[in-house]
Amino acid sequence: MADEPRKLTARITHLEMAERSTVSVPTPIGIRLAIMRATDIPVHYYRYLYEQVGRPHHWMMRRKQSDAEISATINAQTTEIHVLYADGCPAGFAELDLARMPDEAEILYFGLVPDFQGRGLGSFFLAEAIAAAWSxxxxxxxxxxxxxxxxxxxxxxxxxxFTPVGWSEEEVEAWD
Incomplete structure (x- = not known):
């Protein structure tokens, strides 16, 4: 009998931004950066980004989805995926969910690959993801x-x- 997955409780903070931010973030220096919108992204590449960014944080939703479900979602007209490259390597990604437009654009996933954390890229990339959502x-x-x-x-x-507007809790399976 297989071991049961370890369960973790996540306290979720829901945040919103009701008007464009005026925060300005300079482009980090000393590293070549590119942000590219991925269109027709292959599922295997998306799964790679999702695992690299999400594994340390136990992201769960896409782990449970089939390749067909993921492909339909990430290649939908209401989804945008932006990939941050640093010195030619994938350093993070942001996934926008535009299904509730014109009311809301959601930054559904956002994060950096652990190798690229702590270099000042998070603020820069988040500012770009926010601008993409507001666009x-x-x-x-x-x-x-x-x-x-x-x-x-x-x-x-x-x-x-962003301003916190609510909280909830969710039980997730650890990504061991």
């Missing part, structure tokens, strides 16, 4: 973080102009 003209931009995420995530989101 669609929503009434608000939403993002969520939880107690399993990077401990600086909530502080960064608030610094960038």
């Amino acid at each position: 669609h003209g929503p009434q608000k931009v939403a993002i969520h973080t939880n107690s399993l995420d990077n401990p600086r995530a909530l502080q960064l989101y608030q610094k960038m102009g």
Whole structure:
């Protein structure tokens, strides 16, 4: 009999931004950066990004989805995926969910590959993801973080102009 997956409780903070942020983030120097919107992204590449960024934080939703489900979601007209490259290597990604437009654009997933954390890329990339979300003209931009995420995530989101609007809890399977 296989071992049961280890369960973790995540306290989720729901945040919103009701107007464009005026926070300006300079482009980090000393590293060549590119942000590219991925269109027709192959599932295997998406799974790679999702695992590299999400494994330390026990992201769960896409782990449970089939390749067909993921392909349908990530290649939908209401999804945008932006990949951050640093010196030619994938350093992070942001996934925008535009299904509730014009009311809301949600930054559904956002994060950096652990090798690229601590270099000042998070603020820069988040500012770009926020700008991409606002470019669609929503009434608000939403993002969520939880107690399993990077401990600086909530502080960064608030610094960038997001305001907490609610909390919830969810049980997730550990990504061991």
